[in-house]
Amino acid sequence: MLDENADVELLDLLDPMRAPLLRSILMETLADRFMRQIAFALFQRMRHSVQVLSCIQNVISHESAMSALPEVMLAGISELTPLRGRMLLAIDGDLIGAMVDAMCGATAAHPFERYELSALETRVGKQMIDLAFATITDTFAPVVPMQLEALAYENATGMLAIADGQDWMIAVTGIFETELGSGTIRVIVPYSAFETLEAKIATQSGLLGGRGPDQNWTSGIELLADTTRLALSFELARAEVPLAVFQALQAGDVLPFTLWPHAVAVSGGVDLFLADYGQQDGYVCCRVRAESDEEESEMSEQTERVTGAEKLVETERVELERLQARAGGAPAITAKAVLDRVQVAVTVELGRTHITVKDLRALRHGQILQLDQMIGEPLAIYANGQKLAYGEVVAVANDRYGVRVTALTEDVPAEEEPAP
Template sequence: MLEDQMEAEALDLLDPMRAPQLRSLLMENLSDRFMRQIAFALFQRMRHSVQLLSCINNVISHEAAMSSLPEVMLAGISELAPLRGRMLLAIDGDLIGAVVDALCGATTAQPFERYELSMLETRIGKQMIDLSLSTIAETLNPLAQLDLTPIAYENATGMLAIADGQDWMIAVTGIFETALGSGTIKLIAPYAGFEPLEAKVASQSGLLGGRGEDTGWITAIESLAETTQVDLRFEVARAVVPLAVFEGVTTGSILPLSLWPEAVAVSGEVDLFWADYGQDSGHVCCRVKAMDEEGDASMSEQKTRIGVADRLAEPERIELERIQGQPRGVPVLTARNVLDKVQVALSVELGRTQIAVKDLRALRHGQILALDQAVGDPLTIFANGQKMAYGEVVAVANDRYGVRVTALVEDAEQESGGAA
């Protein structure tokens, strides 16, 4: 059971002690996307199949990142402005060679030990680097507008230092395959360099303790509020009667209840607000009434709802007692006694309507809602939530109004079926 009062403390789910920081998650989500975009861009430019087999993300030291580069490769270095630091993108010599072979018309792979890149491979490799960095910039553009134009090309790992040896780096490795061979494209960027981007995303989404609004979530909620419809029904009377009384209800009977001077709007099994009822332009209408601080209490006084126990007893194993015969002199149990104890909930419905969540939220005192009931149509009578009969308003004693049954649902359906 939930306690009535509980002390709650805000929990930062992205605390470094509990989960990776946002920039790691951000790069993990983006890296697969821009690696696939790189494969597609290479296919468009080279007109040869380039497929991404897998994408691997790591946060490692700069020293480990440099030692993981292939021996034969070509790398491009670019500034991360307006972020901090530099980014390195290295393409495996085997992948460059496979692309060059395909461009030269080769149809089968010729595996051999590669020690360096030829001038043609270097030129094509630079084009591949430019294309890859441009694709990454386009992918990151919604978050930060980066100019990733290479400031240098290098093929010696000793010339590729972009940070201190023990600085943490984000390393993304894409494994690509072509018709003539496979290879890798490795992206290395300083972990600290993406801190401004992390702060920007956090402030917009409210993550990492930020208090900014999540605009995407708000937009989605507003869209749902405009399109989601809430069914409202307006009830004007309720009563709980014994089953024996209910069984005696026939056409012409006056139900043992009185009409309320106001209707209650109900959604599902929840009473929402009171409303005056009348007619306008040939339809039954309801005018919303403002709820005061004691509105809920007064509503509870005029209606009956089935409650649930506050607590459930602990289960206890019990055994059935041996049943004894009926002793002499005990009153005989009659059907009437049983039926008097069975209760039936009656309700009288004025009409129904649908309203968008957005409009329901904006309801004001005095606003008029048109129902699906035309003036002169009978009221609908429900028993335990099931449509039972139709009725009309009649005057009873002491300036009160009641409901007289005009037709049972089954009879009305038979008459409408016969007329058709």
């Protein structure tokens, strides 16, 4: 085990500031919409075709988002009130240049390498940023009322920091194409600003699949769970029997343990409750019994009691013989006495039934459950969960009852075997 270092800081890997969702469903839903609205607004100004080739959204660090901005661009910064943080909107210089060319009446593109924006391009770029902010405000209006307005315009990336370098940001990049050129518009917002809003919307509607609970999914799972049918078996006895005794069982033998005074309802290997057993309308039935401290003590004593079956095998110290090589590599070992003492879990079942989870939760003391066992049918005997034989109840000493094996399952024809 590694020694603990007191100077080591524990990290919460589920902290959204360190390990956010790989995607923001809210921004993914709305980003494509407001990018297309921006394209339509630019078309109205340019009177030239403007198309959105693609809209890419991812979650990256603030440092990575800043380094991915174009070298020549104009950006605007706006408060996200009532959300926390600021929004950065950057427009590629090539797209601004295409806008200026269109407004000046150009009919063909004249590509050249751009190093900076002219005064006219800067002025038009500011108008494009204001137009984009207004479009985004309208798109988010049904979700959250924001009034996005540019607080400052910058063309140097060193002046555009809106968060710490390692903070997670949602970056949305729209790639636009016009007849006079192409370029990008990038929107960058803090991840933490939209996480709270997304969780709130997801909680209320269950439509976005965010961190909040999806009510539709939750209710659907609850309905499915309530209608799921469980196999409920009622056991009358349970004991560990040595393999030697188990292998010697034959029809007519009485199992080396007695029946419990009450049946135990079992589902999925879990003991659920005690039940009285009897008959009704020709079927074996069980009545849910209220547990008490006395009954729990009685059940614990019954299930943990060491039966006399183990005494049938004489205890002796057994040593393994020394192994010697033989032709064909067969080991020379005789350990039958050891194997004979391996314990086999033997269970006697009164019968079974199926019940939905909803009905199981609604069970009350005194309620009667009808089993699949008809009066007069033999009881099923299981060994390690596999059906071994059938038996009948017989009286033994001291007002106790046991089970006598009537037939092994392999001796019962399939058509005569009771239905499971």
